Amino acid sequence: MFMFKKKFQALRSPLMLLLLLSFLLSACSGKEGGVSSSDSNGQAATAASGTAAGAAGEGPSGKLKVQMIGDFATEQKTDAITGITSKGVNVLKEEFERMYPGAEVEFVLMGWDNYNEKTQTMLQSGAADVYQVPGLATFVEQGLLEPLQPYIDKDSFDTSIYLNGQVDGWRAMGPEDQQPEIYSLPYIGDARLIVYDKQLFDDWGVEYLSEKPSIEEVLEKAAKMTGKNPKTGEQNYGLTYNGTDAADTVMNISESKGGQWGTGFLWKDMSLEFNSDTMIEAAELLKEANQYAPEGVLVNQGSENFLTDKNNIAIHLRAAPGFINIIETFGTQDRYQAALLFTNPELGMGGMFAGSPFAIGQNSKNKDLAWEWLKFSSSEFFQKYMWEEQRSQSMPVIKAAADWDSVKALPQMDIILKQMSQLWAPRYPYRSGQPRYILSENVQRILLGELTAKEALQRAQSESESWLKSQ
Amino acid sequence: MSLVNAERQRALVRSERQPASRLESRAVWYVFLIPSLLGILLFTVYPLIESLRLSFTKGVEERYVGGANYAEVLASETFWYAVYNTVYITTFQLLIAIPIGFLIACLINGLRRGSNFFKVLFYIPNATSMIAAATVFLAILHPDGPLNYIVQLLGFEKIVWLSQPVSAKWGAVVLSVWHWLGFVIIINLANLQAIPIEYYEASSIDGATRLQQWWWITVPNMLGSLTLLLVLGWIGGLQRFADAFMLGGLQGSPARSLHTVVGFIFERGFGGNEYGIASAASYILFFFILLFTYLNTKLLKMKI
Numbered sequence: 001m002f003m004f005k006k007k008f009q010a011l012r013s014p015l016m017l018l019l020l021l022s023f024l025l026s027a028c029s030g031k032e033g034g035v036s037s038s039d040s041n042g043q044a045a046t047a048a049s050g051t052a053a054g055a056a057g058e059g060p061s062g063k064l065k066v067q068m069i070g071d072f073a074t075e076q077k078t079d080a081i082t083g084i085t086s087k088g089v090n091v092l093k094e095e096f097e098r099m100y101p102g103a104e105v106e107f108v109l110m111g112w113d114n115y116n117e118k119t120q121t122m123l124q125s126g127a128a129d130v131y132q133v134p135g136l137a138t139f140v141e142q143g144l145l146e147p148l149q150p151y152i153d154k155d156s157f158d159t160s161i162y163l164n165g166q167v168d169g170w171r172a173m174g175p176e177d178q179q180p181e182i183y184s185l186p187y188i189g190d191a192r193l194i195v196y197d198k199q200l201f202d203d204w205g206v207e208y209l210s211e212k213p214s215i216e217e218v219l220e221k222a223a224k225m226t227g228k229n230p231k232t233g234e235q236n237y238g239l240t241y242n243g244t245d246a247a248d249t250v251m252n253i254s255e256s257k258g259g260q261w262g263t264g265f266l267w268k269d270m271s272l273e274f275n276s277d278t279m280i281e282a283a284e285l286l287k288e289a290n291q292y293a294p295e296g297v298l299v300n301q302g303s304e305n306f307l308t309d310k311n312n313i314a315i316h317l318r319a320a321p322g323f324i325n326i327i328e329t330f331g332t333q334d335r336y337q338a339a340l341l342f343t344n345p346e347l348g349m350g351g352m353f354a355g356s357p358f359a360i361g362q363n364s365k366n367k368d369l370a371w372e373w374l375k376f377s378s379s380e381f382f383q384k385y386m387w388e389e390q391r392s393q394s395m396p397v398i399k400a401a402a403d404w405d406s407v408k409a410l411p412q413m414d415i416i417l418k419q420m421s422q423l424w425a426p427r428y429p430y431r432s433g434q435p436r437y438i439l440s441e442n443v444q445r446i447l448l449g450e451l452t453a454k455e456a457l458q459r460a461q462s463e464s465e466s467w468l469k470s471q
Numbered sequence: 472m473s474l475v476n477a478e479r480q481r482a483l484v485r486s487e488r489q490p491a492s493r494l495e496s497r498a499v500w501y502v503f504l505i506p507s508l509l510g511i512l513l514f515t516v517y518p519l520i521e522s523l524r525l526s527f528t529k530g531v532e533e534r535y536v537g538g539a540n541y542a543e544v545l546a547s548e549t550f551w552y553a554v555y556n557t558v559y560i561t562t563f564q565l566l567i568a569i570p571i572g573f574l575i576a577c578l579i580n581g582l583r584r585g586s587n588f589f590k591v592l593f594y595i596p597n598a599t600s601m602i603a604a605a606t607v608f609l610a611i612l613h614p615d616g617p618l619n620y621i622v623q624l625l626g627f628e629k630i631v632w633l634s635q636p637v638s639a640k641w642g643a644v645v646l647s648v649w650h651w652l653g654f655v656i657i658i659n660l661a662n663l664q665a666i667p668i669e670y671y672e673a674s675s676i677d678g679a680t681r682l683q684q685w686w687w688i689t690v691p692n693m694l695g696s697l698t699l700l701l702v703l704g705w706i707g708g709l710q711r712f713a714d715a716f717m718l719g720g721l722q723g724s725p726a727r728s729l730h731t732v733v734g735f736i737f738e739r740g741f742g743g744n745e746y747g748i749a750s751a752a753s754y755i756l757f758f759f760i761l762l763f764t765y766l767n768t769k770l771l772k773m774k775i
Contacts, residue, residue, distance in 0.1 A: 114741070138744055142531045244720045296614045298725045299633040299718075433743045437722055441549075444726040448636070470543060471530070 060368040061102030065128040069115045069356070070188075070393045074107060079392070082329050086389040096376055103369055120144075126363030129370040133184055134356045137432055140172035140183045141266075146360040147174065148182045151371045161378060162186060163417060166397045169353035169425035173265050180265050180426050184357030187377040188386065189395035191419045192248070192351055194218070194339040195319035197311050203231040209315065209339045211415065215253050215285050218315060222292040225314040234312055238292030240303040241317035246286065246447060247440040248352055249317055251428070253282035255350045256342030261428050267471040272430060274439055275454075275461035283446050283453035289317070290447055298447060307336060321395050321416045338415040343422055351419065353427040355397065395420060433471075435464035526750035533747075540751035550752065552727055553735040554759075559640055560715070560731075561708025564647040569700050571648075572655025577689065579656065580663040590660065597653035605717030608646045609633075612718070618645075633718060636728030643729055646714050651707075655700055662696035663689070698771040705763045709756065712737065732756050 068089065075088040093105040108128050110118055116135040122128055123144040131145075139145050152159065159167045159182075166189065171180035196209050204225045210217065222238025229236045241249045251261060259278030264270035273279065294302025294313065305311045306319075307326045319338075327333050343350035358377050360370040376382055378398060386394040387401065395416060396407070407413045430436055442460040445451045451459070529536045544550050579589045596604060611618050612632040619629040632642040670688045679687070712733035719729030721738055730738075736756070740749030 116744070117741070138531060244722070244724050294614070295631040296634050299639075299720075301609075301613055301631075301633060302615075433745070434739075437738060437742065440722060441727050444724060448726055450726065470539075 059100050059103075060366070060372055061100060062366045062369055063104050063106065064096075064130065064366055064369045064373060065106045065108060066130040066358075066373060067108040067110065067119070067122060067128040067132060069110050069112060069119075069132045069134070070390075071111075072107075072109045072390070074109065082325075087385070091385055091389070092376075092382060095381055096373065099376070100369070100372060103372075105373075123361050123363070126361060126365070129361060129364040129366050130373050131359050131361055132187075132356050133359045135432075136170055136184055136357060136359065137172045137427075137429065139359070140174050143175050144362050145174075145183045146362055146364065146367060146370075148185065148360070148371075148374070151374075152182065155371075155375070157375060159185075161398050161400070163189070163397055163399055164421040165349065165353070165423055165425040166355075166420065169355075169423055169427055170357045171426045184359035185374045185378060186355055186357045186397040187382070188356035188393070189321075189397040189420045190354035190356075191321055191395070191416065191423055192252075192318045192341060192354070193321060193323075193415065193419050194315060194317055194341060195307075195323055195336055196315045196339065197306075197313065197335060198337055199335050200225055200229070200236060200311070200314040203229050204236075204314075205230075206314075208337065212340045212343065215256060215282075215289075215342060218317070219285065219289055219292070222289065222315055226292040229312070237294050237302070237313045239289055239315040239317060240293050240297055240306065240313045241286075241289070243296075243298035243300050243444075243447075245318065245440070246298070247436075247443040250279065250282045250286050250443050251439075252318075252342050252351055253285055254278040255344040255424070257281055258345060260344065260347070261424075261430060265426065265429050267433065267468055270430065270468055272435060272461060272464050272468070274435075274464060275457040279457050280453045283443060283457060286443075287447055287453065298444060307332060309335070311335075321419075322392060324410055324412050324416070325392050333410075336412070338412045338419075340415060340419050340422070344424075349422055349424045351423050352431070353423040353425055355395075355420075430464070434467045435460075438463045438467070522750040522753055525746050526754055527747070529745075529747045531744065536747070540747045541755065544748060544752045544755055549727065549730070550732075550735055553723075553730045553732050556640065556715070556723065556727075556729065557709055557711060557731045560643050560647060560711065561705065563641075563644045564651065564708060565701060565704045567644070568648045568651050568655050569697060569704070572652050572700075573659050573693065573697065575652070576656045576659035576663055577685065580660060590657065593656045594653035596650050597657075599650070601650060601713040602717060604650050605646060605714050608642070608649075609718065612642045612645075634725060636726055639719060639725060639728045643714055643718055646718070647708075647711070650714070651704070658696050658700055659693065662693055666692045694771075698767070701771065702764055702767045705767060706760055709760050709763065732759070 073086075073088045074090050076085060077088065078085045089107055089109070093107070096105050097103055108122070116138065119131055119133060119135065120139070123131065123139055131139075133139055133145070136145070151157070162185075166186040167182060170182070170184045170186060172183050173180050174183070194209065194213065198208060201208050201221075206221050206224050209221065218239065224238070225236055226238040227236060228234070254260075254276070257278040259276050259282070260273060262270060262272040262274075290297065296302040303313050303316070306313050306316055307323055308330050309332055323336065323338075324333075327336050341351035358374050360367055360374065364370050380398070380400055383396045383398050383401060384404065387396050387404070388406065396404075397420070401407050402414075402417055407417075430439075439460045442451070442456040442463075446453050446456045450456075525533070526540055527535055527537060529540065575589075575593065579586050579593075582589070610616055613619075614629065614631045614634075618632065623629050630638050633639045666689065670692075671684055674684050674688060710733055711731050715723055715729040715731045715734055716737070719725070721734070721742055723730030723734050732752070733756070736749045736752045739745040739752065
C-alpha cells in the first residue's frame with residue numbers, strides 16, 4: 001500500500017499534466033460548431049463522399065452545405081407570439097435529395113446578428129457551398145463569389161421566371177468586371193410600400209389612395225386627415241414614415257420627380273446626385289409632410305399602433321411587406337391596404353431594392369450541385385415553402401406566385417408583388433458606405449429645421465464626394 | 472544497515488527531492504493557467520495587434536495607407552461631434568449621479584432599519600442589462616410616456632424627448648444616471664462603513680453637530696471612493712454605446728445627437744465595412760481614455 005502510494009505521488013504531476021492536456025485537446029477538437037446536419041428524423045447525417053453519392057444519380061451529387069440567415073430552424077417550430085407552427089428547412093433538404101439522388105444537404109443556419117462578418121469568415125474558409133448574401137457587393141468585390149452567367153448560359157436558365165428587376169437588382173461587380181454582373185439569384189423578396197388605413201379614410205370621408213399615388217395626392221389626403229377624427233374625436237395624423245430612414249423616403253420622392261441617386265457602381269466611378277433640384281424639392285416635400293406626422297416620427301415614435309385596431313395614423317409611407325403577417329395577427333386584414341411607392345416616370349423604377357439572394361462560394365467544393373440548389377430555390381416548391389412556412393421573413397420572388405390561391409386570397413399581395421417588380425435595380429450602391437449615413441444625417445437636419453434643404457443637401461453632396469475621393 | 476542509518480538515508484533523499492517536487496507542484500499550477508493565457512493571447516492580444524495592423528490599411532484588399540486613417544478620423548467633423556456627445560452625456564451623468572449617489576448612500580448608512588431594502592432597490596437598475604433598461608426608457612421617454620406625464624403635472628409643456636437633439640442627449644443622461652446610481656451608492660456605502668466609528672465618537676464628545684461631522688469627517692474620508700468613481704465613470708462614459716444606440720439607432724438619431732465615439736467605430740466598421748477607419752478610431756479612443764485617466768488620477772492625486 002505504501003509502495004503504491006509512493007508511486008502514485010511520483011506519477012501525480014505527469015498524470016495531472018496528461019489529464020489537462022487531454023482536456024485541452026478535447027476542447028479544441030469540438031464538433032462542427034453551428035452546423036446543423038440532421039435528417040428528417042433528427043438523426044445525425046452521415047458524411048457521404050461526393051463520388052460515392054454521385055454514383056446513385058445522374059445529376060450532380062455529393063455533399064452540399066447551404067448557409068441561410070434568418071429565423072430558420074431545421075425542424076418544425078412554433079412561433080411564441082403568433083402560435084403558428086412552421087415546417088423546418090429539412091423539407092427543402094428532403095425534396096432536393098429526392099430530386100438529386102446521391103446528394104446530401106447540410107444547413108448552416110445563422111441569425112441576423114453580424115451576418116456579414118460571419119459570412120465573410122465562412123467564405124474565406126470555404127465553410128459552405130451556397131450562401132445567402134444580402135451584403136453581396138462586398139463579397140463580389142473581393143472575388144469570393146462565383147459568377148453565374150456561365151451556369152445560366154450552360155443550362156439556358158430562364159431568368160424571366162423571376163419578378164421584373166429581381167435578378168438585375170442583385171447584380172454586382174467583381175475585381176475584373178467592367179459592369180455589374182450576376183453573382184446571385186434571389187430567393188427572398190422584400191420591398192417597402194405605402195400602406196394606409198381604410199377605416200380612417202372612411203371616418204374622414206376621404207377617397208382611398210390610388211394604386212400609384214403621387215406625393216401631392218398623399219399630402220393632400222394626409223392634410224385632410226390630420227386633427228380630431230370626426231367620428232371618434234381622437235387625435236389623428238395624416239401620415240408617418242420611417243424617421244431613421246427618412247433619406248430613403250426623400251430619395252423615393254425624388255425618383256417620382258424624375259430624379260435618381262446618381263450613377264456608377266464602384267466607389268471610384270460613382271457620381272452622386274444628392275444636391276439635385278429634384279432631391280431639394282423632395283426634401284422640402286417631406287418637410288411639409290412632417291406637419292401631418294406624430295411628433296416623434298424622426299425616431300419612429302408615435303406610430304406604434306399602426307396596423308392594429310387602435311391606429312390613429314392614416315398613411316405609412318414606408319411599410320415592409322411583412323405587414324400582412326401583422327394584420328393577420330391583429331385580425332385587421334380588411335382595414336389596411338397597400339399602394340405603390342413613388343416611381344421614376346422614365347425608368348419605371350422606384351424604391352430601394354431589398355431581399356436576399358443565394359450565391360456560390362468561390363471556394364465551394366461542389367459548384368455544380370450548388371448551382372442546382374440555386375435553380376431549386378427558384379422552383380415553385382421552394383418558393384411555396386418560403387411563402388407558406390416562412391412568410392414572416394420572406395416574400396415570393398417568382399412571377400408564378402401571382403397565380404397561387406393563397407396569394408390571390410390576400411388583397412394586399414397584388415400590390416406587394418407589383419412593388420417588388422419595380423424596385424430600383426441594381427441596388428443603390430451608395431448605401432454600402434458613408435454616403436448613406438451622410439445623406440441620412442443631413443435629411444434629418446432638414447426635418448429638424450437646422451438647415452434648409454439646399455444647404456443640407458449641398459453639405460451631403462460635398463461630404464460624400466470627399467469620402468468617395470478617399471476610397 | 473542499522474535502522475538509524477536507514478532513516479537518515481531516507482531523510483537525506485527526502486531533503487534532496489523536496490525542491491524538485493516543489494518545482495513540479497508549481498509547474499502544475501502554471502499548466503492550469505495555460506487555458507486562460509491562451510484565451511488572453513487569442514482573444515485579447517491577437518485582436519489588439521490585428522486591429523493595430525488594420526488601422527494602417529484601407530479597403531477590402533487591406534492596402535497599406537500609413538497614418539491616413541488616423542488623419543481622416545481626426546479631421547472628421549462627425550467624429551468630433553461624437554466626441555462632444557460622449558463627453559456631454561458623461562459629464563452630466565457624473566455631475567448628477569456621483570453627488571446624488573453619495574447623498575443617498577449617506578442617508579441609507581444612517582438608517583437603523585430597512586437599509587438592505589434600499590440598497591437592493593437602488594442597485595437593481597445597475598444589475599439590469601443596459602439593453603433592457605434602454606428599451607424601458609424608450610417607453611418612459613415616449614412623447615406620451617410617464618416622464619412627460621410628470622413634466623405636465625409640474626405645469627410644463629410636454630417634451631418630445633428623443634426627437635430633438637438636446638432633449639435626446641438629456642434622455643440619455645437620465646437613463647445613464649438611473650442605471651449607474653446603484654453602483655455609486657454601493658461603492659459609497661462600502662467606504663462609509665469603513666470610516667472608523669471612533670472619529671464620530673470623539674467629535675461628539677467635542678460637541679460637533681451631525682452636519683459638522685458629515686462635512687469634516689465623512690466627506691474627507693470619502694474622497695478616495697469619489698475619485699475612483701470619477702475615474703471609472705469617465706472610462707465607462709467614454710466607452711458608452713448601448714444606451715445611445717438603443718435610443719438613437721445606428722446613427723444616433725436625430726441628426727447624430729446620440730452618436731458616440733464607439734457608435735462612430737461601430738458605424739464605420741460594421742455599417743460600412745471600413746475596418747481600417749474603425750480600428751484607427753478605436754486606438755484614438757484608447758489614447759483618449761488613457762489621457763483622461765492620467766489627468767484624473769494626477770488632478771485628483773489618486774494613487775493607483
